[in-house]
Amino acid sequence: xxxxxxxxxxxxATYIHNLLAELITNSxxxxxxxxxxxxxxxxxxxxxxxxxxGYMERKVAAFMEIRLGPNRVGPKGSMQIVADTLKxxxxxxxxxxxxxxxxxxxxxxxxxxxxxxxxxxxxxAKDFQLYDINIGVLYxxxxxxxxxxxxxxxxWSSNNKYSLLGAMRSGAQIVSYELSxxxxxxxxxxxxGSLSLGxxxxxxxxxxxxxxxxxxxxxxxxxFIIASTAEINRAPFDMAEAExxxxxxxxxxxxxxxxxxxxxxxxxxxxxxxxxxxTLFLGGWMPFHIGGLDGFNHIMDFIPSSVWFFSKTFLIIFxxxxxxxxxxxxxVDQLLTLEWKYLLPISMVNxxxxxxxxxxxxxx
Amino acid sequence: MNTEELKSSISNILPxxxxxxxxxxxxxxxxxxxxxxxxxxxxxxxxxxxxxxxCLTCIDWKDHLMMVYHLLSKTHQHTIVLKAKISxxxxxxxxxxxxxxxxxxxxxREVFDLFGVKFINHPDLRRxxxxxxxxxxxxxKDYVDENMISL
Amino acid sequence: MRGLIEDxxxxxxxxxxxxxxxxxxxxxxxxxxxxxxDGETVKKVQPHLGFIHRSIEKMSESLSYRNFIFATSRxxxxxxxxxxxxxxxxxxxxxxxxxxxxxxxxxxxxxxxTRLQSHLLWWGCTGLDxxxxxxxxxxxxxxxxxxEIMEETCGARLTQNFMVPGGVMYDIHPNFQKRTKEVLIxxxxxxxxxxxxxxxxxxxxxxxxxxGFLSKEDAISYGVTGPTARASGVSCDIRKLIPYSAYDQxxxxxxxxxxxxxxxxxxxxxxxxxxxxxxxxxxxDNIPEGEFQAKTKNVIKLPKGEFYQRVETPRGELGVFIxxxxxxxxxxxxxxxxxxxxxxxxxxxxxxxxxxxxxxIMSTIDxxxxxxxx
Numbered sequence: 001x002x003x004x005x006x007x008x009x010x011x012x013a014t015y016i017h018n019l020l021a022e023l024i025t026n027s028x029x030x031x032x033x034x035x036x037x038x039x040x041x042x043x044x045x046x047x048x049x050x051x052x053x054g055y056m057e058r059k060v061a062a063f064m065e066i067r068l069g070p071n072r073v074g075p076k077g078s079m080q081i082v083a084d085t086l087k088x089x090x091x092x093x094x095x096x097x098x099x100x101x102x103x104x105x106x107x108x109x110x111x112x113x114x115x116x117x118x119x120x121x122x123x124x125a126k127d128f129q130l131y132d133i134n135i136g137v138l139y140x141x142x143x144x145x146x147x148x149x150x151x152x153x154x155x156w157s158s159n160n161k162y163s164l165l166g167a168m169r170s171g172a173q174i175v176s177y178e179l180s181x182x183x184x185x186x187x188x189x190x191x192x193g194s195l196s197l198g199x200x201x202x203x204x205x206x207x208x209x210x211x212x213x214x215x216x217x218x219x220x221x222x223x224f225i226i227a228s229t230a231e232i233n234r235a236p237f238d239m240a241e242a243e244x245x246x247x248x249x250x251x252x253x254x255x256x257x258x259x260x261x262x263x264x265x266x267x268x269x270x271x272x273x274x275x276x277x278x279t280l281f282l283g284g285w286m287p288f289h290i291g292g293l294d295g296f297n298h299i300m301d302f303i304p305s306s307v308w309f310f311s312k313t314f315l316i317i318f319x320x321x322x323x324x325x326x327x328x329x330x331x332v333d334q335l336l337t338l339e340w341k342y343l344l345p346i347s348m349v350n351x352x353x354x355x356x357x358x359x360x361x362x363x364x
Numbered sequence: 365m366n367t368e369e370l371k372s373s374i375s376n377i378l379p380x381x382x383x384x385x386x387x388x389x390x391x392x393x394x395x396x397x398x399x400x401x402x403x404x405x406x407x408x409x410x411x412x413x414x415x416x417x418x419c420l421t422c423i424d425w426k427d428h429l430m431m432v433y434h435l436l437s438k439t440h441q442h443t444i445v446l447k448a449k450i451s452x453x454x455x456x457x458x459x460x461x462x463x464x465x466x467x468x469x470x471x472x473r474e475v476f477d478l479f480g481v482k483f484i485n486h487p488d489l490r491r492x493x494x495x496x497x498x499x500x501x502x503x504x505k506d507y508v509d510e511n512m513i514s515l
Numbered sequence: 516m517r518g519l520i521e522d523x524x525x526x527x528x529x530x531x532x533x534x535x536x537x538x539x540x541x542x543x544x545x546x547x548x549x550x551x552x553d554g555e556t557v558k559k560v561q562p563h564l565g566f567i568h569r570s571i572e573k574m575s576e577s578l579s580y581r582n583f584i585f586a587t588s589r590x591x592x593x594x595x596x597x598x599x600x601x602x603x604x605x606x607x608x609x610x611x612x613x614x615x616x617x618x619x620x621x622x623x624x625x626x627x628x629t630r631l632q633s634h635l636l637w638w639g640c641t642g643l644d645x646x647x648x649x650x651x652x653x654x655x656x657x658x659x660x661x662x663e664i665m666e667e668t669c670g671a672r673l674t675q676n677f678m679v680p681g682g683v684m685y686d687i688h689p690n691f692q693k694r695t696k697e698v699l700i701x702x703x704x705x706x707x708x709x710x711x712x713x714x715x716x717x718x719x720x721x722x723x724x725x726x727g728f729l730s731k732e733d734a735i736s737y738g739v740t741g742p743t744a745r746a747s748g749v750s751c752d753i754r755k756l757i758p759y760s761a762y763d764q765x766x767x768x769x770x771x772x773x774x775x776x777x778x779x780x781x782x783x784x785x786x787x788x789x790x791x792x793x794x795x796x797x798x799x800d801n802i803p804e805g806e807f808q809a810k811t812k813n814v815i816k817l818p819k820g821e822f823y824q825r826v827e828t829p830r831g832e833l834g835v836f837i838x839x840x841x842x843x844x845x846x847x848x849x850x851x852x853x854x855x856x857x858x859x860x861x862x863x864x865x866x867x868x869x870x871x872x873x874x875x876i877m878s879t880i881d882x883x884x885x886x887x888x889x
Contacts, residue, residue, distance in 0.1 A: 388823060391821075418832065
């Protein structure tokens with residue numbers, strides 16, 4: 001009961017830790033047990049999250065396309081995605097005869113692992129973080145680009161011309177957009193003076209960076225959203241899939257569970273980039289604070305930190321989903337033009353601007 | 365140009381042309397060997413300027429094949445129908461017009477496919493609709509399909 | 516990778532050969548394009564046809580003059596009315612039959628409704644091909660109203676088979692005029708929405724402007740017709756040049772463009788929809804009373820001779836060429852289908868572009884594959 005009243009995941013974690021400590025005395029065994037619990041609960045959380053995101057995407061699409069969306073299975077169609085997952089699980093996982101079997105089966109696993117690893121340093125709520133690594137931002141940008149290896153592997157090993165084209169496209173695309181994502185992350189690192197995501201959130205105690213850093217941070221926020229949409233291969237930047245051009249791009253040959261793993265990693269990626277954007281620009285779990293107004297800040301503190309985090313994240317997910325159902329797809333050369341001729345120069349200038357601002361103390 | 369002017373101008377190029385005005389358009393009947401010089405003149409001479417070939421087809425008249433070219437001039441808005449008679453039914457050949465009107469390339473392949481008319485100098489004369497190992501030419505009147513079941 | 520050493524994967528010049536279709540999301544049917552690529556750049560395109568060839572021309576040779584009309588509904592299935600009308604007009608030309616005014620008006624209204632629904636479907640599919648899924652649903656919302664009118668009056672939604680030699684098969688449904696007017700108001704209010712969602716979009720403009728250029732000379736030489744040719748500045752609207760049915764009774768503009776690119780073709784069709792609405796508006800209240808069908812003999816026999824009729828379908832000029840030997844069924848029929856000639860210009864337009872451009876070009880020349888293969 002006490003746990004529920006404090007609205008805090010940290011007390012829950014402490015409660016479980018104490019409970020386990022009473023049962024298991026060996027400290028190494030305790031640590032291993034906690035890690036296993038953590039891993040299992042993380043995977044369970046991510047699968048449930050992906051169910052929800054899949055349902056949300058369908059409903060958002062339906063909302064934008066003047067139709068109803070899933071509404072038959074379960075209340076308001078919420079079980080539709082479970083039914084679809086069951087169907088995918090039961091389907092035969094075909095491997096083409098001429099494919100490179102080892103790499104073909106390895107690719108979806110790498111994709112999922114790559115996207116799950118990025119979750120580690122993200123703070124879901126106050127004092128609730130898997131691993132507050134002191135180079136969090138660097139870790140996020142390094143690990144999130146592991147996915148491209150999975151895509152290249154899938155495209156190459158399928159031995160399909162469409163897959164190969166899709167893989168080559170995504171290789172060019174993700175490597176390019178990685179730069180803009182990195183540069184827009186740097187602007188926050190410059191302002192907060194730390195690479196640790198925990199420290200970055202705490203530095204926004206008297207206001208989120210998007211408000212404190214005004215124009216330059218808004219620019220880097222917009223660039224981050226655009227570039228990370230491209231990095232996670234979502235429309236209008238879904239060059240690697242490009243259904244109307246390459247039928248399915250890198251995952252043309254995949255079916256059943258292996259295909260479901262690509263979907264899983266796509267949704268985890270979507271969640272991760274939104275969570276990173278929420279953490280860096282919108283204060284993560286930090287409630288909406290205005291420096292100096294203590295009364296107001298106190299009222300805001302009554303809303304639990306996890307609610308703050310998830311509402312910010314889902315706001316950004318909603319925006320990225322709207323992109324997908326609004327815009328036509330770019331052409332592959334226009335995609336690279338956008339990055340190298342527009343986003344990259346703008347973010348470079350913007351980093352200088354932010355640096356000057358940080359040195360001169362022009363932010364709030 | 366009106367019909368009379370067209371007739372006299374074509375007669376200047378090809379005296380052996382036979383005219384038929386019973387239909388909607390002026391029909392010019394020629395032999396297949398005379399086709400290319402005349403049709404080249406019809407396209408390049410600015411008096412005629414037939415720049416638009418709107419229909420190209422073939423008719424199987426049982427004893428001979430007949431190529432039909434519907435020509436229209438976008439500048440002068442006059443129309444003629446050119447009919448080239450191919451007497452040799454077994455080994456039918458005619459000069460291609462696809463270097464004059466590019467649309468003829470696919471249309472001639474269609475005629476080759478369904479009537480078996482060989483077009484001399486055609487850049488890519490292959491079957492268009494049917495498979496490469498198809499026997500016979502289906503739109504000829506004497507075509508018999510062994511697999512056909514009559515109801 | 517084992518495939519790399521196989522034949523046909525890469526040519527000696529290092530070009531990558533891919534087969535787009537016959538099963539592909541953006542070929543809108545069973546079109547097969549063999550594409551030679553240098554990286555992403557299209558070097559050469561070769562169409563392979565015949566996957567849905569039903570030999571309608573051969574079939575028609577053994578059908579009566581009443582029956583062969585209905586086979587043509589299956590050619591360009593998005594413009595079944597206009598195909599049927601073309602055939603009916605050719606037979607009437609052979610019989611020298613005068614069609615009652617009422618039938619002419621009904622034919623024209625139905626033909627324009629057909630054009631409107633075909634263009635709406637095209638608009639949705641263009642969005643889909645360029646990667647925007649949403650427009651498809653917007654287009655289908657309005658198209659559905661038109662299909663309901665068709666269903667009410669003709670008894671079918673897609674292959675209406677409503678035209679017969681001498682007029683139309685039945686009189687119009689009592690609700691026809693009222694519902695058509697309601698639908699026109701509905702559609703007119705949505706044009707702005709279409710422009711908002713697609714036309715002004717930066718990505719859309721980048722994808723279509725300057726893509727797939729077709730010059731006026733090439734358009735004529737390749738026999739390209741319809742909106743595709745009019746975007747290149749070729750005046751080829753048969754409704755204006757040789758008015759048939761009731762087109763001489765109405766005021767409308769032939770929309771001509773100069774761009775010759777995908778964007779120009781897009782804009783031509785968008786404007787044509789507005790013209791179609793205006794044509795229907797002029798006719799819908801003035802349908803004359805009287806017979807809807809002229810008297811014809813039970814067995815129609817055309818006199819010996821050749822008859823050619825040109826009509827304007829949503830995709831271009833459809834020509835019906837009937838050779839008659841005086842019997843009860845045609846001696847030879849040739850359909851000059853618009854899609855066939857428009858497709859022949861595709862290799863020219865696509866050369867040098869990217870794969871994405873090829874898809875954009877295919878969707879803006881509005882290919883209907885059964886119309887090409889017949």
